[in-house]
Structure formats: structure tokens, C-alpha cells
Amino acid sequence: MISKLDLERAWSNTRPFVRNTPFTFSEYLSERWECEVFLKHEQKQGIGAFKIRGASNFLAHLSSKERERGLVTHSSGNHAQAVAFMARLSGIKAHIVMPKNSNSKKIENANKWGANIYLCEPSFEARLAMANELQAETGAFMIPPFDHEWIIEGQATVAMEMIRDQRLDYIIAPLGGGGLLSGSAFASKYFSPSTKVIGAEPELAKDGYDGFIKGVRVDTYVPNTVADGLRTLVGEIPFEIIKHEVSDIWLASESRIIPWMYKIWEEEKTIIEPSCAVPFAAIDANRDHINGKRIGIIITGGNVDLSGLPPYSTEGL
Amino acid sequence: MISKLDLERAWSNTRPFVRNTPFTFSEYLSERWECEVFLKHEQKQGIGAFKIRGASNFLAHLSSKERERGLVTHSSGNHAQAVAFMARLSGIKAHIVMPKNSNSKKIENANKWGANIYLCEPSFEARLAMANELQAETGAFMIPPFDHEWIIEGQATVAMEMIRDQRLDYIIAPLGGGGLLSGSAFASKYFSPSTKVIGAEPELAKDGYDGFIKGVRVDTYVPNTVADGLRTLVGEIPFEIIKHEVSDIWLASESRIIPWMYKIWEEEKTIIEPSCAVPFAAIDANRDHINGKRIGIIITGGNVDLSGLPPYSTEGL
Numbered sequence: 001m002i003s004k005l006d007l008e009r010a011w012s013n014t015r016p017f018v019r020n021t022p023f024t025f026s027e028y029l030s031e032r033w034e035c036e037v038f039l040k041h042e043q044k045q046g047i048g049a050f051k052i053r054g055a056s057n058f059l060a061h062l063s064s065k066e067r068e069r070g071l072v073t074h075s076s077g078n079h080a081q082a083v084a085f086m087a088r089l090s091g092i093k094a095h096i097v098m099p100k101n102s103n104s105k106k107i108e109n110a111n112k113w114g115a116n117i118y119l120c121e122p123s124f125e126a127r128l129a130m131a132n133e134l135q136a137e138t139g140a141f142m143i144p145p146f147d148h149e150w151i152i153e154g155q156a157t158v159a160m161e162m163i164r165d166q167r168l169d170y171i172i173a174p175l176g177g178g179g180l181l182s183g184s185a186f187a188s189k190y191f192s193p194s195t196k197v198i199g200a201e202p203e204l205a206k207d208g209y210d211g212f213i214k215g216v217r218v219d220t221y222v223p224n225t226v227a228d229g230l231r232t233l234v235g236e237i238p239f240e241i242i243k244h245e246v247s248d249i250w251l252a253s254e255s256r257i258i259p260w261m262y263k264i265w266e267e268e269k270t271i272i273e274p275s276c277a278v279p280f281a282a283i284d285a286n287r288d289h290i291n292g293k294r295i296g297i298i299i300t301g302g303n304v305d306l307s308g309l310p311p312y313s314t315e316g317l
Numbered sequence: 318m319i320s321k322l323d324l325e326r327a328w329s330n331t332r333p334f335v336r337n338t339p340f341t342f343s344e345y346l347s348e349r350w351e352c353e354v355f356l357k358h359e360q361k362q363g364i365g366a367f368k369i370r371g372a373s374n375f376l377a378h379l380s381s382k383e384r385e386r387g388l389v390t391h392s393s394g395n396h397a398q399a400v401a402f403m404a405r406l407s408g409i410k411a412h413i414v415m416p417k418n419s420n421s422k423k424i425e426n427a428n429k430w431g432a433n434i435y436l437c438e439p440s441f442e443a444r445l446a447m448a449n450e451l452q453a454e455t456g457a458f459m460i461p462p463f464d465h466e467w468i469i470e471g472q473a474t475v476a477m478e479m480i481r482d483q484r485l486d487y488i489i490a491p492l493g494g495g496g497l498l499s500g501s502a503f504a505s506k507y508f509s510p511s512t513k514v515i516g517a518e519p520e521l522a523k524d525g526y527d528g529f530i531k532g533v534r535v536d537t538y539v540p541n542t543v544a545d546g547l548r549t550l551v552g553e554i555p556f557e558i559i560k561h562e563v564s565d566i567w568l569a570s571e572s573r574i575i576p577w578m579y580k581i582w583e584e585e586k587t588i589i590e591p592s593c594a595v596p597f598a599a600i601d602a603n604r605d606h607i608n609g610k611r612i613g614i615i616i617t618g619g620n621v622d623l624s625g626l627p628p629y630s631t632e633g634l
Contacts, residue, residue: 022339027363043586046344105583262623266422269360269619271586302586306579307629 002149002156002241004190010153011160013060014053017086018157019045023165023296028267029280033287036294040162043272043302047085047109049078049229050158050300051145054179055086057154058143067092070140074098074120074127076231077106078301079145084115095140097130099123103228103273105305123222124233146177147235156183162296163192169293174278174300175199175208175249176230178238184298185245196247200282202227202254208234209249212242226257226310229275229301252281259314260284266314271302274310284317319466319473319558321507327470328477330377331370334403335474336362340482340613345584346597350604353611357479360589360619364402364426366395367475367617368462371496372403374471375460384409387457391415391437391444393548394423395618396462401432412457414447416440420545420590422622440539441550463494464552473500479613480509486610491595491617492516492525492566493547495555501615502562513564517599519544519571525551526566529559543574543627546592546618569598576631577601583631588619591627601634 021044029037042050059067070093073083080096087094094115098107099122111117118134120126135142144151158180159171171188175181181199188195201208205223217239223231234242242249252260261277264270276299283290283297338361346354359367376384387410390400397413404411411432415424416439428434435451437443452459461468475497476488488505492498498516505512518525522540534556540548551559559566569577578594581587593616600607600614 041586048586265588265623269358269365269588271582271588306582309626309629312624312626 002153002186006149006153007156007160007186007190010057011157013057014154014157017056018053020161021045023162026268033283033290035290035292038162038166038296039268040158040296040298041270042158042298042300043270043276047078047081048301048303049081050155050180050298051078051082052085053157054151054154055079055082055143058148058150059086059090061150062141066141070094070138071143072131072135072138072140073143073145074131075145076228077102078229078303080110080115081106081113081303083143084110084113087115088113093140095134095138097127097134099127103303103305104308106303109303122231146179147237149237151179152183152186152238152241154183155180156187158298159184159187160191163187163195166296167294168192168195168296170196170198170290170295171298172198172200172279172283172295173298174230174275175201175234176275177232178208178234178242180298180300181246182238182241185241189245197245198247199242199249200279201249201251202230202257202278203251204254205230206251208242209251211239212246212249215243225254227275227278229273230278250282250286252278253285256281256284256316258310259317262312263314263317271304272299273301273304276300319470319503323466323470324473324477324503324507327374328474330374331471331474334373335370337478338362340479343585350600350607352607352609355479355483355613356585357475357613357615358587359475359615359617360587360593364395364398365618365620366398367472367497367615368395368399369402370474371468371471372396372399372460375465375467376403376407378467379458383458387411387455388460389448389452389455389457390460390462391448392462393545394419395546395620397427397432398423398430398620400460401427401430404432405430410457412451412455414444414451416444420620420622421625423620426620439548463496464554466554468496469500469503469555469558471500472497473504475615476501476504477508480504480512483613484611485509485512485613487513487515487607487612488615489515489517489596489600489612490615491547491592492518492551493592494549495525495551495559497615497617498563499555499558502558506562514562516559516563516566517596518566518568519547519574519595520568521571522547523568525559526568528556529563529566532560542571544592544595546590547595567599567603569595570602573598573601573633575627576634579629580631580634588621589616590618590621593617
């Protein structure tokens, strides 16, 4: 069980490595949804995504002896960059398993920070198997992408910053492995209990939604969405938290994800990745719930492969 | 001659309509150029560009009787949007001449705010001729895109905000019609005389550069650059100011403009239009001058037509 003190410790652990990113009012969305919308710009972190928060908190918990063994992890992209970056800062080795179908820009960035990259088949089992193998081989410390309290506590600092900045009725975050969403739920529980936390998931990666409805984690599902950061199952620890602490999970129609990505590019002049478009599409389909409310949306990252953009469309919006 | 009081008046005139946009430190550029680089994000104005400043200052100078006649102007895009927006706010008519080859998104936006749009041949003579004709026909008030003191004073408020925020050795702005650059020069002259102001021009629209070297305005030149916002000659009033008050004009190689646009998208996660990439390309070619200095770059706008993007490339950077 994550305590208030754990979150306060994560706050101090992450401060040296994390930017308190801008949290800005959106005129376009506020007008469209008839409420007050604020956007948390995690794409403005140095690595272009919020994942640096969990990784830096995790590292703070390791002794220098443990760190020296190096780090091993598996990730579809942004956690890989975070681990590569933190390993570089700490002068240690990072071994990172990435699915072959990861966004090439994310692979390139993880490479840029000197990590050893290992490409694997795009399934969760393949990722985990290869990471376990590497750990056995190198003796490196496993730093999981989301299924660990220290990661969840680190990701909670996004919502902690939002809550310090604004009174919010809702915090809405995308749901992939569940680190960010479960962290946000604890941040609200301890620091702003009246704030409801909602997850947003693509309809083609709705293991979290299905599990939330049934009350039992879904462990066989093949996510297949354009939102590359969310092609993963919800982890066991995050799922238990989400089940109890999250108010609802809303689905994004797959056909609306890319249109919403481009809409936000146009209206906010800011680059967001497809995964970040999921909350916008999900909220748009559930806008009746937020009428007149104050809502904070987490933009999780902006690491887009500009050389392979999907065709432009804002159809249906 | 524009006085310090004129700028102070422009400051108050524009406050109700203008956002004091973020002015942020760029780690990427600071490291690349070995200096301290700050970016002024005018793409975050409501109309997606700085032009709202000149237009709102201009309108503040008109009597209500003069305003009622409506407004007429010619513009390749961002000024058109500013005039359309201000006319809408003021409940008056706007007649706007735009070259046929304007960015379609800018035409669409000007239309969205209810202006009457008239497309013309893409030459400065054609723009001016049609605008003059419309003025004679409608009796509307001409609000020029740059060649007027009130416009220049309004645009000066960008640099005024920058100077209030940070001590700067250089302010670098793109040069098209010259409203922004000449305004910036006055802002520095009156409020931070040690700050040098530099213009950046595409090599295929270098009438400003040629005139600056010769000391005489170039009035026959056909600009032909991918930077659609800069396809215009420097105006007469801006030219006289630039000649005396601007420290230098640097050229951007045409082949570097689109690569720099995408580089900034990637590194800063922010959408800038091709015209805004011109200062980055020009500075990169002149980086020896700014070593160790504190420089502020004006990002003028982010109104890009995402449906017709040029092929991705960061070649040569």
C-alpha cells in the first residue's frame, strides 16, 4: 500500500531530474466541452515524456552498490528513454528490450543516451522473457516500466503538481500499463480527495476497461492500437489500485485517435503523440459528464516519428 | 518617429487582446550554440501568431466612427487572421485580400471569423491594387499589414515582453514586411539599449538584406521562398527604421528552412511555421557571433497546413 509519505518522498526524489511542466488553460477545449480544461504538458520533459518521474524515483531507492550492477528493462518507448537517460546521468549501463514495432524515434533516442538496445517480438511475453534473460546474464537490476510501487509513486508527481496548481474536479490520464493512472489516483486520494480520476483507453487496447468492469485483471489480450505507448496490458499492482481508486475508465474510438492528435497540434500548437490523443477522444465521447467542471488532462509525451506520420485527418471531430 | 511614449501606449492598447506568451529556455539550442537561448512563443496567441498585436493597437487609434466603416487589408495570412479576429470582436466588417498561394489553413481561419476574403494573384502589386479598389468601393478603413507606425508599435510589444523577462544580448526576428523587426528595434532602443536586434531573412526573399547592405530599399524583387509568411517586400517605413536601428541581417539558406522547422518540432514539441524556422537556420550559420551570449528568438506563428506538409527532413543539421 502506497502511503502519503511515499508520495512526498517521491516528490523530493524526483525534483532534481524533473521539470514542473506548464499546466495551461485551453480555450479551444473549454469552449468545445463547456467546462474549464487545463493541459499538463509532460511532452516538455527533457526526454519528451513523463516517464522520467518513475525512473528517477526508482533509482533514488537503490543503493550505490545496487546501481553499479546496471539496469535492465523492457518498454515500448518512453520508459526506455527515461531509463537510458537516468543510466547515462548515473554513469551506469542500461540494457533495454524494445518491441520491434516501437516508434523508431524512441529507439533512436534510447540509443542516443548510450543504452544497449535489444529488439524483440511485439508481445508482452516476449518483452518480459528477453528482459529476464538479460537480467540473469548481466546481473543488472530490473526497473519495470509500471508494475512497481516506486514507479507508480514517481508517476504520481504529475498529478501532485496539477493539484498544487489548480482546483480540479477531474484528472484524466491515458491508461496503458497503469503506472500513471494508479499514481494519479493516489495523488488525488491524499492531496485532493474531491478530485475524481478517470482513465482513458483505446477501444483496441481495452484490457483495463474490461478488467475494471469485471473486477478481475485481464491477462490475455492483444492490444492493437495506433497509440503505440498504450500497447501493453495493465500491470498487476496498478490494476489493484485502479480497481479501488479510479472513478471510471472511458474508451476512445480507434478512428478518432489520429484526428484528435492533429486537432491538438492545430489548436494548441504543440506536438503530442497518438497515445496522448486518447484522453481527448475519450472525453469528447463522454463530454456530458464534465459539463461545467474543471478538468486536468495529462499530455504524456511528444515523441512522434515525424518521418512516418499517419495521413492527416480531423474527420469526425 | 516612434517615441517611447508611443510604445508605452501600444503596451496598454494591446493588453486586453494579447497574451503575454511564454518565453522559455531551450536546452537543445543552448547546448548546440554554446549560449543561452530563450524562445518567445507567439504561436500561442489565440490566432496562432503575433499579428494580433499590431492589429489591436491600430484599432485602438480609430474613433468609433472610423471603425464603423469596416476594415480592409491585404495579407499572406497571419495579419489577415488578426484583422478578421479583431473585426469580429468589434462587430465590424473586414474585407481581406489574400494571395491565391496563401496557406489554406490561414485562409480558412480568416474565413472562420467571418471576414470577406478576396483571392488575388501572388504579387505585392496585385495585393495592393485589389485592396485599394476595395477601399474605394466600400469606404472601409485600410489597416496595412506592416507599413504603418501603429502596426510597428503594436508588434514592438513582443520584444518589450522579452526584455521585461530576461536580460538579452540579442533579439532575433524574421524579416518579411519588417513590422516586427522594426518594432523590436525600437523596443530595444528605449528599454534595453545594450540588446542588439538582428533580422533573419530567407536567401530567396532577401530584398531586406540587399537594401540593408546598399542603404537603399529594394522595391523590385520577387520573393520565392517556402517561408510563406515572408513572401513580401520590406515596407518603406520599416525599411528606414531597420536601416538605422537594426544591427545586422542574417540569411537563411533555403534548403535549411524545412529541416529547421522539423528540428524545432522534434526538440521543442511545438508547432512552428516555416517562416519561424528562418531565424534558426540563419543563426545556425552565424553561430560564432553569439557564443556565450544570451539570445531571444521570436517564434512568430504556428499556422501550418498539416494536410499539405512538406516531406520530413532534418538533412544538413
